[in-house]
Amino acid sequence: MKKKGNAGFTVVEKILARASGKDSVRAGDVVEPRVDLAMSHENAALVINQFMEIHEGTGIAAKPWDPSRIAIIFDHRVPAESAKTATNQKKVRAFVTEHGIEKFHDIRGDTGGICHQILPERGYVRPGMVVVGTDSHTTSHGALGAFAFGIGATEMASAWTLGAAVNIEVPATIRVEVSGRFADFVGPKDLILHLIGVLTAQGGNFRVLEFAGDAIARLSTSGRLVLCNMSVEAGATSGIVPADAETVRYLRQEAGVTDPLDLVTSDADASFERSISIDISELEPLVACPHTVDNVKPVSAVEGIPVHQVVIGSCTNGRLDDLADAARIVRGRHVAAGTRMLVFPASAKIYAEAMRLGYLADFMAAGAVVMNSGCGPCLGIHEGALGDGETAISTTNRNFKGRMGNPGADVYLASPAVAAASALTGVITDPRKER
Amino acid sequence: MAPVRKADKTRVKKVEMVRVILGLGDDVSTDLVYPGRYMATVLPSETPAFAFADHGGFQAAVMAKSIPPGAVIAAGNNFGCGSSREQAVSCLKGLCVVVVAKSFARIFLQNAINLGLKVVVAPGFAADEGDEILFDGGCVENRTKRTAFDITPLPLARQAIIDAGGLIPFTRARLVARPREPERTEGPGL
Numbered sequence: 001m002k003k004k005g006n007a008g009f010t011v012v013e014k015i016l017a018r019a020s021g022k023d024s025v026r027a028g029d030v031v032e033p034r035v036d037l038a039m040s041h042e043n044a045a046l047v048i049n050q051f052m053e054i055h056e057g058t059g060i061a062a063k064p065w066d067p068s069r070i071a072i073i074f075d076h077r078v079p080a081e082s083a084k085t086a087t088n089q090k091k092v093r094a095f096v097t098e099h100g101i102e103k104f105h106d107i108r109g110d111t112g113g114i115c116h117q118i119l120p121e122r123g124y125v126r127p128g129m130v131v132v133g134t135d136s137h138t139t140s141h142g143a144l145g146a147f148a149f150g151i152g153a154t155e156m157a158s159a160w161t162l163g164a165a166v167n168i169e170v171p172a173t174i175r176v177e178v179s180g181r182f183a184d185f186v187g188p189k190d191l192i193l194h195l196i197g198v199l200t201a202q203g204g205n206f207r208v209l210e211f212a213g214d215a216i217a218r219l220s221t222s223g224r225l226v227l228c229n230m231s232v233e234a235g236a237t238s239g240i241v242p243a244d245a246e247t248v249r250y251l252r253q254e255a256g257v258t259d260p261l262d263l264v265t266s267d268a269d270a271s272f273e274r275s276i277s278i279d280i281s282e283l284e285p286l287v288a289c290p291h292t293v294d295n296v297k298p299v300s301a302v303e304g305i306p307v308h309q310v311v312i313g314s315c316t317n318g319r320l321d322d323l324a325d326a327a328r329i330v331r332g333r334h335v336a337a338g339t340r341m342l343v344f345p346a347s348a349k350i351y352a353e354a355m356r357l358g359y360l361a362d363f364m365a366a367g368a369v370v371m372n373s374g375c376g377p378c379l380g381i382h383e384g385a386l387g388d389g390e391t392a393i394s395t396t397n398r399n400f401k402g403r404m405g406n407p408g409a410d411v412y413l414a415s416p417a418v419a420a421a422s423a424l425t426g427v428i429t430d431p432r433k434e435r
Numbered sequence: 436m437a438p439v440r441k442a443d444k445t446r447v448k449k450v451e452m453v454r455v456i457l458g459l460g461d462d463v464s465t466d467l468v469y470p471g472r473y474m475a476t477v478l479p480s481e482t483p484a485f486a487f488a489d490h491g492g493f494q495a496a497v498m499a500k501s502i503p504p505g506a507v508i509a510a511g512n513n514f515g516c517g518s519s520r521e522q523a524v525s526c527l528k529g530l531c532v533v534v535v536a537k538s539f540a541r542i543f544l545q546n547a548i549n550l551g552l553k554v555v556v557a558p559g560f561a562a563d564e565g566d567e568i569l570f571d572g573g574c575v576e577n578r579t580k581r582t583a584f585d586i587t588p589l590p591l592a593r594q595a596i597i598d599a600g601g602l603i604p605f606t607r608a609r610l611v612a613r614p615r616e617p618e619r620t621e622g623p624g625l
Contacts, residue, residue, distance in 0.1 A: 030592040046477040046521060054607050077475065084475040136519040136542055152521040152546035153477075158606040166606070167592040201462045202513035206541055235513060237541055292462050379471035379518070400464035400517060405472055407489040 008267025010173040011242045012208050015147045015264055019130045027172035027271070035159045036146075037124060039071045039133035041115050043153055045088035047134060048095050050157035064099055065163035071103035071124055072096060073115035078107045078374040081382030113347025113373045116140040116229060116315035120221065121347055123255035127243030128264040132159055137315050137397065139232045143224035144251070145243030145264060147208075150232065171237045172273040173208045173266075174199075178215040180281035185431040187325070188223035189317060189395065189415035192230040193286040194278065197296030204236030207273065210266065211241045215280050221250035222319045229316045230397050233293040242266055285430060287393075288413035291401040299418055299430045307412075309392040309404075310335070310423040313344025313371075314378045317395035317416050320350050320357075326420035327359035329431060335367035336426030342384050343368050344376040368423070380405030393422045451570065452578065453505045453533070457493050458564040461511035465523035465543065474520060479550075482522045483529030497530065504531035509562040511536065515543025521550065528552040535560055535568070535575060548593045549602035556587040 009017070009024060017025040019033030040047050055062035064070055072092060080086035089107075096104045105111055105118050112118075116137055119125045127145030131138065134156045141148035151165070159165055176195060195209075209231045211224070219227075224241045231239030241247075242265040251257040285299040312318070312326045323345060335341045343363050345351040351373055354360050360370050377384030378396040385405030386392055392404055392411045399411040412428060421431035473485040487493040496502050508527070514536035515523060524546040527534065533553040537560055547554045557575045562568060566579040576583045589597070599605035 030590075043474075043477070043520070049477065050603065054603050054610060056607075058607060058611050060610060082475055088475060088477070134519060136517060138519075150519040150542050152519055152524070152542060152549060154521060154549045154602050155545065158549075158602050161606050161610055166602075166609075167595060169590060169592050201516055202538065202540070205513065205538070235516065235540060294462075379474070380466075381471050381474060385472075398464070398466070398517060400466040402470050402489050403464075403466050407470075 007271040008269040010208070010270045010272065011145070011210065011240060011264050011266040012147050012173060012238070013170060015128055015130060016168070016170050018128070025170050027170050027273070029170045031168050031170060032164050032166050033130045033168060034164050035069065035132055036129035037069055037071060037119070037131045038156060038159050039073070039115055039119060039131065039135070039138065040156060041073055041135060042076045042085065042088060042092070043134050044072045044092045044095070046153040047156045047160065048091065050154045051160050054157055054161050064160040067099045067101045070101050070160065071115070071119060072101060073105040073118050074107050074112070075114045075374045076379065077381050078112070078372065109348050109351070109372070111348060113349065114315045114318065114375060116225070117319065117346035117350070120144055120225065120250070121255060121349055123251055123257040126251070126257070126261060127247055128262045130165065132156065132165055136232050137229050139236065139238045140225050140229040140315060142228040142231070142238050142240035143221055145241065145247050147238060147240065149238045169206070171206055171208045173210050174204060175210050175212060175272040175275040177275055177277045178211060178213040178280060179277070180215055180279040182280050182283065185417045186280070186283050186285055187415055187417070188219065188226035190283050190286045191278065191280055192227050193288050193296045193413065194283055195276070196230065196234045196288070196294050197286070198276065199234040199294070201233065201292055201294040202235045204231065204234035207236055209234065209236045209239045210272070211239065216241055217244060217246070219246070220321065221246060221254070222321050225319070226316055230293070233397060285415060285418050285432070287418065287428065288399055290399055290410040290412065293397070293399060293413065299414070299428065302412065302428050303430055305428045306391060306426060307339055307393045307422050307428060308390040309384065309386060310339060310341040310419050311344070311377055311384065311392060311394035311396060312341070312416055312419055313346065313376055314396040315346060315375070316397040318344055318346030318350065320353055322395065322416040323350070323354045323359045324357070326416040327362040329417060329420040329434065330366040330368065330424060331362045333366055333424050335423045339423055339426040341366070341368035341423040342376065343370045345373050347373050377404050379403065393419050393428055395419050451505060453503070453507050453568050455509045455562045455564050455566045455568060456496065456502055456506040456532070457487070457490070457508045458562060459508065459510040459514070462513045462516055463510050464517035465515055465520050466517055468515065468523040469520060469526050471518070474522065477522065479525040479529055482526040486526035486530060502530050502532065506532050507562070507568050508532050508534045509560065510534065512538045514539050516540040519546070521546050524550050524552050535562070545593070548589070548596050551601040556589070557584040558587060559584045
């Protein structure tokens, strides 16, 4: 490791120093940063239980420290798959009303969607923020230059109480320097799968992955969200792309943010634990094979494996450019007999836009089923469970045993292009050959 | 693992003989510990019924209530990777088991500490189901295989929460001591 001494600071060290009211902090320091945004989904039901328990016997009213900084988005089980879930959602709604939580997104066709899409899309996340979420893919929001990480429900209840994340160890940073240009049918999903394959599922444990380089400067916020979203699959506490011109463009033009923005970046001489260089020009379409995300192979190594279900969507790859990639491939063609294709736009806004652009009609004409925005079958709770011995290829982020609802099934992870091409043939297919 | 600091205490101090009831490899995900389809169940009193729900042998033991308190789940590296679901911790805590692993994923480790599930980090640890295990201070012994492994103390930042008896009492004490602390420092607006 580079000597710290007078070295510069990483973007995460700077964010955590400011959030903790300190002049500077270094990797390894223990801090107590204020929380700028606290996100939960249906598991807010459990957070509420723990929040009440913290206040029990204190004589202090159980009121969240700052309802304007709490976001609650229903996405994991929408519409409710069971009476139990519906009752939990009802309980959360009552809490939201009682405490005036305005960043609440219910099950709606106009403002609903997946939490990790809603937060950026609505401009809730800003560069330099400390964002916590009761979801491991909260790492996504590093794409906007925030330090964002997943926590459990009890830790969230603590954050709702104190307005801070307690006993946080400042993570060391692994810098990922990305150069080159993607070849046709290769994109951010292939880049992050490649990186996870290199690092392994634990290679980023307790570290931050900071993405930099000319290829990142050119990459859209949508693509950056893919990278930061799946950083947790290498074990990372968070992924981050320090805010730049694209961040400003996205927040101004797409999220409608008009407030001043504070673009925090790493110093040129910042103390990184290590650096990894990747030339994306050399990447080919990749697939993460069952049952770990780091089991990454070129699509050519698994071509021809029959697939029964194709899933396009999720917080990883359910945005407009993902749907465009998939629609371009299936347009005017048909999903293979014996294969079912499910499409889940990541938010109502994306759904409406995909409808306007004709993507949803393309999917339906090809035989795909367009579902409502939400997490869908990604975590195996409802919608699109797999049968015994079945195989899925999915643009989601996890392929653990049992993930899609059946421990006796296989899930392969890939880009929208690979997944869509596979839907047409009914077998895992290299999209470069299917065109 | 996170950089380790000097800590006075390790998680398990008592000298007692226990058995390994479940032997697992690397990268055991929280989907395996607590499958997603049971996520609507959140109460700690109800989650133990679904611990390792897809693992036939373990499930049978859960149903038969035949898991002795203190029994060990032995695992390799990166135990608890994946989802942040706290049920993956509360289900094991409810069964009063101890998880001994070469290493843990960050969120699982933090959740375990927050809820008071006993976890032991022993980087060289190896054990099979049925092995007899003895915790002795900073060491975990596999009596069956006649091997012993150093326990890595938890980082000091975690130890403070353990010492408080978990995150709920930790935060409650802070709440009572300084009801509206900490004052917000200036940060990015909303």
